[in-house]
Amino acid sequence: MPAILTADGVGKSYGSGSARMPIIDGLTLSIAKGEFVSLVGPSGCGKTTLLMCLSGLLAPSDGAVSFKGQVVDQPPIGLSVVFQDYSRSLLPWKTNLDNVLFGMRRVQGMDARAKRARAEEILAAVGLTGFGGHYPWQVSGGMQQRVAIARGIASQSELLLLDEPLAAVDAQTRADMQDLLLDVAQRFKQTCVLVTHDVEEAVYMANRVLVLGPRPTRVVREVVVDLPMPRDQLTTREAPGFLHARHEVLALIRGMRQGQKLS
Ligand SMILES: Nc1ncnc2c1ncn2[C@@H]1O[C@H](COP(=O)(O)OP(=O)(O)OP(=O)(O)O)[C@@H](O)[C@H]1O
Ligand SMILES: [Mg+2]
Numbered sequence: 001m002p003a004i005l006t007a008d009g010v011g012k013s014y015g016s017g018s019a020r021m022p023i024i025d026g027l028t029l030s031i032a033k034g035e036f037v038s039l040v041g042p043s044g045c046g047k048t049t050l051l052m053c054l055s056g057l058l059a060p061s062d063g064a065v066s067f068k069g070q071v072v073d074q075p076p077i078g079l080s081v082v083f084q085d086y087s088r089s090l091l092p093w094k095t096n097l098d099n100v101l102f103g104m105r106r107v108q109g110m111d112a113r114a115k116r117a118r119a120e121e122i123l124a125a126v127g128l129t130g131f132g133g134h135y136p137w138q139v140s141g142g143m144q145q146r147v148a149i150a151r152g153i154a155s156q157s158e159l160l161l162l163d164e165p166l167a168a169v170d171a172q173t174r175a176d177m178q179d180l181l182l183d184v185a186q187r188f189k190q191t192c193v194l195v196t197h198d199v200e201e202a203v204y205m206a207n208r209v210l211v212l213g214p215r216p217t218r219v220v221r222e223v224v225v226d227l228p229m230p231r232d233q234l235t236t237r238e239a240p241g242f243l244h245a246r247h248e249v250l251a252l253i254r255g256m257r258q259g260q261k262l263s
Pocket of ligand 1: 014015023042043044045046047048049050084
C-alpha cells in the first residue's frame with residue numbers, strides 16, 4: 001500500500017534563544033493507506049505537538065510532512081483531527097448535531113437532509129440519541145468527547161488523527177467506541193492515527209504501534225500487531241499475538257520510565 005502520510009526528519013521546538021525547548025527531534029514515520037496506527041509514548045513527550053505538525057496546524061522547525069505526496073503547509077482537505085482538548089474544539093454556539101454537521105461540510109454526494117439523517121445516525125452510534133439538540137456545554141465531558149468523535153467520523157476524511165479520543169469516556173462505553181471507530185474506519189476506508197495512553201487500547205485497535213521516546217521525541221520502536229480485523233473484545237485480547245505485542249510495548253515503556261528515574 002502506498003503511504004498516505006509521511007514525516008521525514010521532523011523537528012519541532014517551542015520558544016527561542018535560551019527558552020528554546022526541543023519537543024520533537026528527527027522524527028520519521030510513514031503511514032500506509034488504510035492502516036490503523038497507534039502512537040504511545042510518555043506523558044508530555046510531544047504526542048499532541050506531533051499530531052499538530054502532521055495535520056498542518058503547526059509548522060515543523062525541521063524536516064517535512066507529506067499527505068498524499070504533497071508537502072503539508074496548511075491543514076489539507078481529506079484530513080481531520082479529533083483533538084485531545086475536546087471542550088475547546090467543539091463550537092459552543094452550535095448544537096451537538098450542528099457540530100457533527102459542521103464536520104460533514106466537505107462530504108460530497110449527500111443533500112442537507114441526507115447529511116442530517118447521517119449525523120443523527122452517528123450521534124446514535126456514539127450513544128447520544130436525544131442529545132443532538134443540546135449544546136456541548138449542556139452535556140458531560142465524556143459526552144462532549146463523543147460528539148467530537150462523531151464529528152471526526154462524520155467527516156469521512158481519508159485520514160483521521162485522533163488525540164486520546166477516549167480519555168474522558170467511561171470504561172464500558174470505551175470498548176463500544178473502540179469497536180465503532182474500527183468499524184467506521186473499515187467501512188469508509190479511513191486511515192487512522194490514534195494517540196493513546198492505554199497500551200491495551202493501542203494494541204487492540206492497531207495494525208502497528210509506534211512507540212515514541214521521551215522528549216525530544218522520535219519513534220523508538222515499531223511493534224507490528226499481527227492479528228486479523230475485525231477485532232473482538234474477548235478473543236482478540238486473549239490471542240497470543242495481542243499478548244505478545246502488549247508485552248513488547250509495556251516493556252519498552254517501563255524501560256523508558258526506569259531510564260528517566262536513573263538520569
Ligand atoms: N504552545 C506551546 N508552547 C510552549 N510549550 C508547549 C506548547 N504546547 C506544548 N508545550 C510543551 O511541549 C511539551 C510536549 O507537549 P505535548 O502536549 O505535545 O505532549 P503530549 O505528549 O501530548 O502530552 P500528554 O501526554 O500530556 O498529552 C510539554 O512540555 C508542553 O509543556
Ligand atoms: Mg497530548
